[in-house]
Amino acid sequence: MVCKLTKLSNTNCEACRADAPVLSEKEINDLLPQLSSWNINDDEGIKRLVCSYAFLSYEDSVAFTNKVANLAEQEDHHPEIMLEWGKVTVSWWSHKIKGLHMNDFICASKTDLLFKDSQ
Numbered sequence: 001m002v003c004k005l006t007k008l009s010n011t012n013c014e015a016c017r018a019d020a021p022v023l024s025e026k027e028i029n030d031l032l033p034q035l036s037s038w039n040i041n042d043d044e045g046i047k048r049l050v051c052s053y054a055f056l057s058y059e060d061s062v063a064f065t066n067k068v069a070n071l072a073e074q075e076d077h078h079p080e081i082m083l084e085w086g087k088v089t090v091s092w093w094s095h096k097i098k099g100l101h102m103n104d105f106i107c108a109s110k111t112d113l114l115f116k117d118s119q
Contacts, residue, residue, distance in 0.1 A: 008034055008109035022047075022099030031105045036112050040100075041091070047100045048080075048093040049108045053115050058085045060118070067114045075110070077103050 008031075023031070028040065028047070038051045055061045065083045068090055072078040080091040092108050094101040 008106050009113050011106050018096045020094075020097050020101060022094075022097050023101060028100060031102075035105065035108050038108050046093060046098050048091045049100065049104050050089065050091045051108065051111070052087055052089040055086050055088065061086060061088050064088050064115065064118050067118065068111055071107065071110055071114060075103070075107055077107055079107065079111075 032038065032040070035049070035051075038049050041048050041050045053064060055064065061083055065081055065088050068079065068081055068088070077092075077094075079093075082089040082091075090108075090111055092104040092111075093099065094104060
């Protein structure tokens with residue numbers, strides 16, 4: 001995977017209010033090319049950013065999972081993380097607004113940097 005360094009990874013999350021608007025299709029389509037290998041999944045009408053990362057061992061998968069968990073705590077924005085042998089799948093979306101917010105793209109970009117640094 002090639003990590004694209006963008007201004008997203010140099011930005012911090014902002015507090016997301018329950019009345020914050022979800023990103024429009026145009027905004028999503030403008031932001032998505034700034035990420036490496038992320039897809040938009042629709043889960044019961046809620047859009048999520050999803051990416052799977054491959055590792056050579058379970059230990060490497062666990063270490064990456066812990067790095068993503070630390071990022072989530074730093075940004076106060078928490079993803080769904082699925083840990084498997086040799087694979088970690090991360091899903092970012094904003095629970096309060098049941099959709100995608102700029103915070104999700106910021107954290108996805110930072111997740112890519114964590115992966116790049118773990119290689």
